[in-house]
Amino acid sequence: MEWNFLAVLRDFDLLMLGLLNTLKVTGLALLFGVPLGLALALSRLSTFRILSGIAGFIVEFFRTTPPLVQLFWFFFALPILIDVRMTPLIAAVVTFSIQSSAFFAEIFRGGILSIDKGQWEGAKAIGMTYGQCQRRIILPQAIKRMIPAFMERSIELLKTTTLVSTVAYTDLMFQANELAQKTFRPLEVYTIVAAIYFVLIFLFSQFSIAVEHRLAKSGEGTVR
Amino acid sequence: MSEILRIENLHKSFGDLEVLKGIDLAVQAGETVVLLGSSGSGKSTMLRCLNFMETPTEGKIHLNGELIGTERGGRMRYREAELCALRARIGMVFQHFNLFPHMTVLENVMEGQVIVLGRGKPEAQDKAMAQLDRVGLAEKAAEYPARLSGGQKQRVAIARALAMDPEVMLFDEVTSALDPELVGEVLKTIRQLAEDGMTMLCVTHELGFAYHVANRVLFLHEGTILEQGEPQSILKAPATDRMSEFLEGHSLFKLPD
Numbered sequence: 064m065e066w067n068f069l070a071v072l073r074d075f076d077l078l079m080l081g082l083l084n085t086l087k088v089t090g091l092a093l094l095f096g097v098p099l100g101l102a103l104a105l106s107r108l109s110t111f112r113i114l115s116g117i118a119g120f121i122v123e124f125f126r127t128t129p130p131l132v133q134l135f136w137f138f139f140a141l142p143i144l145i146d147v148r149m150t151p152l153i154a155a156v157v158t159f160s161i162q163s164s165a166f167f168a169e170i171f172r173g174g175i176l177s178i179d180k181g182q183w184e185g186a187k188a189i190g191m192t193y194g195q196c197q198r199r200i201i202l203p204q205a206i207k208r209m210i211p212a213f214m215e216r217s218i219e220l221l222k223t224t225t226l227v228s229t230v231a232y233t234d235l236m237f238q239a240n241e242l243a244q245k246t247f248r249p250l251e252v253y254t255i256v257a258a259i260y261f262v263l264i265f266l267f268s269q270f271s272i273a274v275e276h277r278l279a280k281s282g283e284g285t286v287r
Numbered sequence: 288m289s290e291i292l293r294i295e296n297l298h299k300s301f302g303d304l305e306v307l308k309g310i311d312l313a314v315q316a317g318e319t320v321v322l323l324g325s326s327g328s329g330k331s332t333m334l335r336c337l338n339f340m341e342t343p344t345e346g347k348i349h350l351n352g353e354l355i356g357t358e359r360g361g362r363m364r365y366r367e368a369e370l371c372a373l374r375a376r377i378g379m380v381f382q383h384f385n386l387f388p389h390m391t392v393l394e395n396v397m398e399g400q401v402i403v404l405g406r407g408k409p410e411a412q413d414k415a416m417a418q419l420d421r422v423g424l425a426e427k428a429a430e431y432p433a434r435l436s437g438g439q440k441q442r443v444a445i446a447r448a449l450a451m452d453p454e455v456m457l458f459d460e461v462t463s464a465l466d467p468e469l470v471g472e473v474l475k476t477i478r479q480l481a482e483d484g485m486t487m488l489c490v491t492h493e494l495g496f497a498y499h500v501a502n503r504v505l506f507l508h509e510g511t512i513l514e515q516g517e518p519q520s521i522l523k524a525p526a527t528d529r530m531s532e533f534l535e536g537h538s539l540f541k542l543p544d
Contacts, residue, residue, distance in 0.1 A: 184340065185385030185444075189399030189451055190375025192367070199402055203389050 070246040071255055081238030082259060088152070088234060089221045092159035096220075099160060100167025105197070107172055118168070125165035131226050134158045138230045151232035155224070163220045170212045174205035207278055214271035218264050235259065290352075291316045291486050292337070292455055297346035299332055306332045308510035310346070314455070314488065319481040321497040321518070322490045324507035325533055330490045333507065334457050337488070338377040339370045350376065351454060375403050378448030378456040382464050384440040386432040386447070392419065393428040396447045404451065411450075418446040422476050438469030442476050449480075456480065458489040474500075494537055498522055506530045 071078075106118035125133065138154035141147065178201050186196040228237035239256040243249040292314040299307040306329045314320055322330040335341045337348060339355075342365060348355045355373055356365040387395050396415035400406045406414070419425045422442040432440055441461055448456060458477060462470040474493060478500050481487060491497065497504050498518045506514040506521070506529075514521060514530050525531045 181381065181383050181385040182387065184381060185387065187340065188338065188374055188379040188381075188385075189447065190371050190373075190403040191399070192371050195402055199398065200387055207389070 064250070066251060067248065068251050068255070070248050071242065071251045074242055074246070077238050077242055078235065078256065078259070081233060081235035082263075084232065085221070085224055085234040085236075088155045088159060088224045088227060088232070089217075091156045092163055092220060092224070093217060095156070095160035096163035097167055099164035101171050103164060103168035104171035104175065107168065108175060121161075122165045122168050125162050126169070130158065130162050130223050131229065133162055134226055134230060151227065151230045154230055155227040155232050159220060159224060162223075163216065166216050166219075167213070170209050170216060171205070173212070174209040175201055177208055178204050210271070210274060210278065214268065214274075218267060221264065221267075222260070289316050290314070291350070293347075293349040294337070295347045295349075297333065297336060297348070298344045299329075299336055299341060300344045306510055307336070307343075310510075310512060312505070312512070314486060316486050317484045318486055318502045319500055320488045321501035321504045322488065322507060323492075323494075323497065323504060323533065325536075328507040329510040330507045331459055334379075334459050334488060334490050337455075337457060338374050338379055339365065340374075340379070371403075375399070375451055376454050378451060378453035380441070380444050380448055380456070380458050380461045382460040384432075384437075384444045384464075386440055386444055388432050390431075391428065392424065392430050392432065392435070392443050395432065395443060396450045399447065399451050414450050415446070418449045419443070421449065421479075422446045423472075436469060437465045438472045441465065441473045445473075445476055445480075454486065456485055456487040458487060458491070460490050460492070462491065462493060492537065494522060494534070506533070 103118045103122055106114045107122065109115045109118075134154060137158050138149050138151070141154075142149050175197075182200055182204070183196055186200040191199070224234060225236040227234050228240060231237065235256060239252050243252040246252065290313050292312075294310055294312040297307055297310040298305070308329075310329075310333055312320075322333065324330040332341060336343045343363070345363075347358075347363065350373065356363040356369065358364075387398065390398065393412065393415055396418060397408070397411040400411035400414060401408060416425060416428065419428055422445055424439060424442055424446065427435060427439065427443070432443065435443065444461075461477070462473050465473065470493070474496050477487070477489070478496075481500050489496075489501075501518045503515060504518045504521050505512050506525070506527075508527075508529050514526055521530075522534065525534060
């Protein structure tokens with residue numbers, strides 16, 4: 064067996080385009096998934112039973128079904144039900160926004176519930192409304208505690224987006240498949256793609272460790 | 288003296304457990320009322336009903352002559368916005384301080400002024416510094432609560448409540464979580480407030496404080512006011528056996544005179 068990276072490197076721009084699309088799907092899923100997750104968490108914590116019931120069902124449903132099934136459902140099944148034109152990008156962003164929002168909802172909920180009851184009382188006693196308590200007192204403290212779980216989940220999301228290659232979205236994995244067939248060099252192609260994912264996620268997790276250490280300095284972080 | 292707080296037939300139940308069984312009380316402006324009672328007597332619940340940290344099951348509360356809530360179908364109804372506005376007018380200090388750890392001391396004392404009362408930052412800062420000065424902690428303004436002692440935290444909590452210009456202050460066992468040597472500084476601060484004419488209700492186990500600072504002592508037992516009177520008489524010569532037992536329990540071991 065002889066390693067030959069030249070053939071792969073000649074078409075490296077194909078992989079870079081794929082990487083860009085992978086980051087695009089991940090970024091958009093985070094952009095929509097995080098606020099949606101917060102909304103789901105607040106709904107689930109609501110004393111209004113119907114609202115918390117619906118939110119609980121959405122969260123559990125998307126946490127317990129395989130992401131590939133969800134992706135296929137949005138891409139192939141939804142257009143049969145309602146009149147929408149599904150592109151691979153839209154299907155991917157919708158799927159991973161909702162899917163990751165279910166996980167983010169649980170992270171938000173855990174973070175909010177971890178804040179001492181006395182914080183609510185202190186805020187309430189000076190006349191704050193529920194919304195003011197959440198925004199000013201509870202969430203700022205909860206979010207600091209959530210950061211490690213949040214980073215972990217984002218890394219999971221980045222890895223799960225490889226599934227979008229199955230609906231012909233030109234992400235890094237899809238481009239790798241194309242290139243492997245074109246060059247007959249699967250060994251080199253998949254080795255390089257693994258290396259790209261490794262570097263990307265390694266840098267990201269180093270960044271998240273740095274953030275945790277910074278927060279620890281203000282006495283509020285998760286690292287001691 | 289004018290009446291600032293009036294409580295009529297206050298009841299509070301948690302499920303099947305009736306904690307308050309009909310409390311009537313009128314508090315005059317500038318009065319210091321101390322609530323005594325063994326644990327489970329309802330004294331903390333009573334205090335927490337006054338600013339609606341707990342919603343009374345039955346009864347009426349008037350602040351400065353105005354009835355809180357509206358009566359409909361024989362029951363009191365409360366809107367959340369009304370209760371928030373009410374809480375802003377009543378200061379409360381807790382056993383466990385409940386300072387906001389992600390804010391500096393100064394920000395803690397400014398928070399309610401800016402967010403709830405809508406004061407401008409410069410005004411809120413001046414007010415906050417004045418109140419911190421009043422509790423003797425102006426030099427700690429830039430610190431985070433985690434770097435303060437328990438006594439200092441509690442004095443910041445008092446400043447935070449005072450900065451809202453409350454009409455009444457409620458103190459809920461504010462020295463119970465403190466090391467004994469830190470209790471004095473907090474009680475001294477509260478005593479100073481009493482002397483400045485602040486109206487206050489204090490739940491406490493500090494009999495000496497009740498004796499020297501209170502205008503009136505209430506003794507609660509099983510959800511009712513069993514005895515009340517001036518501290519000098521009621522603490523020296525309680526009328527009921529129950530209160531005698533309570534006082535004996537609190538002064539079992541004393542240094543010889």
